[in-house]
Amino acid sequence: MxxxxxxxxxxxxxxxxxxxxxxxxxxxxxxxxxxxxxxxxxxxxxxxxxxxxxxxxxxxxxxxxxxxxxxxxxxxxxxxxxxxxxxxxxxxxxxxxxxxxxxxxxxxxxxxxxxxxxxxxxxxxxxxxxxxxxxxxxxxxxxxxxxxxxxxxxxxxxxxxxxxxxxxxxxxxxxxxxxxxxxxxxxxxxxxxxxxxxxxxxxxxxxxxxxxxxxxxxxxxxxxxxxxxxxxxxxxPTRVTKIFYPKVSRDGERLVARDEEGIARAVNRIFALLEEKGCLSSVPEAALATAHQERTSLYSKASTTHENLERASLDQEAARNHSAAKLSPTEPSAAELSASSPGAAKSAVPKPEVWIIAERRHVGLDSVSFELLARARTLADALHTSLAAIVVAPSLADEEVQALIAYGADSVIALESLNFDDFVCETWADALFALARERKPDIVLAAATTTGRTLMPYLAAKFGTGLTADCTELAIEEGTGLLLQTRPAIGGNIMATIKTPKHKPQMATVRPHSAQPLSPDFERKGIVLRTQALQPAESRAGTQQIAVRTRVLSMERNTKGFENLEGARMVVSGGRGLKKAENFKLVRELADALGAVVGASREAVDRGWISYPHQVGLSGKTISPEIYLCAGISGAIQHLAGIRTAKTIISINSDPEAPIHAVADLAVVGDLFEILPRLAERVRSAKTGISTEGNHAL
Amino acid sequence: MLYNRVTEEIIRELAVIAGARNVLLDPAKLEAYSHDETSKEEYAHMPEVVVTPESTVAVAAIVKLANRAHIPLTPRGAGSGLSGGAIPVFGGIVISLEKMNHVREIDYENLTMTVETGIVTNEINNLVKDKGLFYAGYPMSLETCMLGGNIAENAGGGKAIKYGVTSRYILGLEFVTPAGDIVWLGGKLAKDVTGYDLVHLIVGSEGTLGIATAAIIKLIGLPAAKSDLLVLFRSPQEAISCVPVILSKGLIPTAIEFMDRRSVETSCAYLNENLPYAQCGAMLLIEMDGRDPALVESEAEAVGDLCMEQGAIEVYVADNRTTQERLWAIRRNIAEAFKVYCPVQSLEDIVVPPASIPAVIPELDRIAAQFGITIPCYGHAGDGNLHATLVKDPEMSMEDWHRIEPQALEALYEAISKLGGKISGEHGIGLKRKEYMKRFMSPVELELLKAIKRAWDPNLIMNPGKMFDLEKGIG
Structure with missing residues (x-):
């Protein structure tokens, strides 16, 4: 071998x-x-x-x-x-x-x-x-x-x-x-x-x-x-056009919890901050509801039917409520347009579209798809073109189509095949390649997830075009209409703006949670294309060939030690300061009380205290949760690289010099063994509605 | 003879001398000055007042005041000591040099630096690194300790075999005598036999003879390249027998660190390090450094070959920072790993003739078995300085521990005395080991020490209660 x-x-x-x-x-x-x-x-x-x-x-x-x-x-x-x-x-x-x-x-x-x-x-x-x-x-x-x-x-x-x-x-x-x-x-x-x-x-x-x-x-x-x-x-194909240094320090609030009084004050302050950020609410409508809950409420509001969809796409003009551009479907010769008027098909030469590759999990569309739509909507509007959401799936439900349109898509193109049940890079890339050859998109965006970060470079190599990974900002350059892709590099120590001047499509993956979805508009109309027939015959043959080479045997979900850190809105992390594996229960208890996911530093993972999927940082995961609360983590640069785009950082570390305190919005210099249990207790009491003990309310 | 208490009047005078902001009386703040890195509950003692003077003149005035008023005076650096040397056992005044941390001069012609002794030792190297220089006298606790403490204890550390200990790098001292006089001793001189070598009497005097407020230290060229070897042996004997073989070939490692099986196992388990140490009875961590990477590499290889010839099981080589960090992590985390097992310990730093190290191990095993405790043994094999650490069984009651700890220490010191060793190689005697000085130092030698002390500090105000007891109590 x-x-x-x-x-x-x-x-x-x-x-x-x-x-x-x-x-x-x-x-x-x-x-x-x-x-x-x-x-x-x-x-x-x-x-x-x-x-x-x-x-x-x-x-x-x-x-x-x-x-x-x-x-x-x-x-x-x-x-x-x-x-x-x-x-x-x-x-x-x-x-x-x-x-x-x-x-x-x-x-x-x-x-x-x-x-x-x-x-x-x-x-x-x-x-x-x-x-x-x-x-x-x-x-x-x-x-x-x-x-x-x-x-x-x-x-x-x-x-x-x-x-x-x-x-x-x-x-x-x-x-x-x-x-x-x-x-x-x-x-x-x-x-x-x-x-x-x-x-x-x-x-x-x-x-x-x-x-x-x-x-x-x-x-x-x-x-x-x-x-x-x-x-x-x-x-x-790509060019770095600008390098700049992000502001790393957050000049946050700092508390010293050396004695009883200080500890009580620190616990109160963290609790108040969590409350302010809506982390303690247990109702699903809360700002921090999980992605899944978001989807559920969305579908019930949508109340879509097939007729709705058909009517929707018949009314071409009404579909332009986000965009001034005209959207025309491509020549329907090989395409099965599930719903489009004959008149629309005959309109002028289409402007190249902006694409997003929607991310779908076994429970349905992932909320990162809506973030991508928000990003792409701005770009499509700036370019006066239309925005297509591409979905690779065995079959796409009408509610999902409706949701994509409500969140900003002008059209939804579903690549439907039983082969697409699970992500297999070559199979998906083949199908998308064929579609792109047909429709020649100007820009293709996908999420910087394990799917997007595998699929997109494979596709970009096939297209012979550039790709920028894990972008946190996207914009259209005035004059040229080129996509400006800004991403953190070197562990977040610098930001680089990159563009692809001469190649099409311009491609980028986008860091999850780096944008807010638009507020959905369920009155929006759009076009749906269901597209098995869009695949040219030779590509389909190729697909089959590769599909035999790689197949998914099973999916282990919810295995022990697995946590979806990337999708979590709240992460509670522990590090070396926990001293031993057993003490991770302090972190877990607080996370459970909050409904947060457990993270860890490299040191904690290396010591075998907790499994690798929990690791946050350069050799682990890059996350952007609403709340990142970490205890006993010093904040080595490799760790900070993974949390730079977290919205609110709360640090608990007894070392006043720990670098983590400099990047925290709320830095608590104190003993995690004192603070974590009390904080967990406080959160539990608040959630169960039992009033907290008087001595906490200093 | 009795010491006096710190009165309101004394405090007023201190405020005049050092400025009111530099006089601490708040018990919450004083607490931090009541202990060092030794067990707080066993050795801590509160000062009556802490002063943080900002000049040598202020230090001298404070000493003069204390000497006149017969108030005990305890000088202090970072408080990272391991002998209780900075603990104010008689209360009185703690004089902390934390604010005297200025660099007065860097002399690139003579390769010296004149610094106040409150500087964090690690800072010194940060300041001269870009010029390709370094101060080689720094000990293991390099991140927090201060130069003044290093001087007081004549700190050693992991690199002593090649670079020696602190005293080698101290060329001169600005010194405040117990009478409150300021004097410069030594100078930017490579040779100096003009009278007794007072500089090196003061280095290692544990603050009992006066206070060094500034020092002229020697800088040397920073070795740009280093290579580390982790060598696995079947037994401590095999490991230790390599040391003279290496040294006799003219190969001078920067460090030869020894780790016994128990230390290796505990640290590797703590770090989740997967090195194949199952058949390993002991390890050596050997570091070579120098200017030329190729030369360092070839010397490291020669050392590795010698170890293999002496029966080593395996030699691992680390010549970049990632792998070097990984090797040194094993050595550095031994103490932390045992703290996780049981935080109650007595960290010792016995020193024996290097060849006697193998003979120490069975003694440690015997003492550990006798008292029902664990004694891992690791440390600087190159210079015979071992951190035999008495670790309490987690199940043992504190009562029992307090009862057996002195007995076990006694047994340990007894054993190493017989092997030609001494009770402290680099941590010092301080408060913690003074009782054992009587037993393990000849009466004549002890009396010579006391005679010096009485001659320099007739009122016995300088760091009393350390190293040995003299006739004085609390008033």
């Missing part, structure tokens, strides 16, 4: 600086390390090597100095190393990088598995892996937390009598917002891994000696048959 591991050399995140003039990273004086998330990929490759016998080639693109990262991988036990280094490659974006890597993989030759970390801690895009798979035309499984190899599809046998066999199938456990998806795919394939998959080994003296004497192959553009226009800045 031949395994290729792609790695990146990154600067240590806590010391990164950017040059505001050039928009590039100041690398001098920084120690460079192997991207910490790639270490898990290396370790998993080594584990597979030990079990099945394998040759491991480690591959990296970077400056000549990146050879050190490759030698580190060799010292851990990898066999061969290839460094792609050339001035021509400098300044490549993720699209160009994945292209160069793809050429290198082809040159390396036959392989069974490519492993990569889910993303790099500096760029934090996670785009190169899926894009590389797209270039190579192989299946991708992202966010894998476990792998099993089999001799052939479906034969769930282990090593036969301990004798290594040649595996041909990978079964992966993939971490998503809903739980673990179990998928199987054929080799060759590309897998990106999360930290949970393996614990990296340390290089041994023997390994170091091998690594020092081993040859690291160096390939430039010429060796890969690439020209100067194929990589680097000329070969990159």
């Amino acid at each position: 031949h395994i290729i591991v792609t790695i990146k050399q990154v600067p240590e995140t806590d010391k990164v600086k950017m040059d505001p003039e050039t928009g590039t990273m100041v690398r001098s004086g920084l120690e460079s390390i192997v991207n910490p998330l790639d270490l898990y990929a290396i370790e998993e490759a080594l584990v597979l090597k030990e079990r099945f016998g394998a040759r491991i080639t480690v591959l990296s693109m970077g400056p000549p100095d990146a050879e050190r990262a490759l030698r580190e991988a060799l010292s851990m036990g990898c066999d061969e190393a290839v460094l792609l280094t050339d001035r021509v490659f400098a300044g490549s974006d993720t699209w160009a990088t994945s292209r160069v890597l793809a050429e290198a993989v082809k040159k390396i030759g036959a392989f069974e598995i490519i492993l990569a970390g889910e993303r790099a801690t500096d760029g934090d895009t996670g785009q190169v892996g899926p894009a590389l798979a797209a270039w190579l035309g192989i299946p991708v499984i992202s966010y894998a937390s476990g792998l099993e190899l089999f001799a052939d599809l479906g034969s769930a046998g282990a090593e036969k009598g301990g004798v290594p066999f040649a595996p041909s199938t990978v079964r992966a456990r993939r971490l998503t917002e809903e739980g673990y998806q179990i998928l199987e795919t054929e080799m060759p394939c590309l897998i990106t891994v999360v930290k949970e998959i393996a614990s990296p080994r340390l290089p041994t003296l023997r390994g170091k000696k091998f690594a020092r004497s081993a040859q690291v192959l160096r390939w430039g553009a010429r060796e890969l048959g690439l020209g100067t226009e194929d990589a680097g800045l000329p070969g990159s």
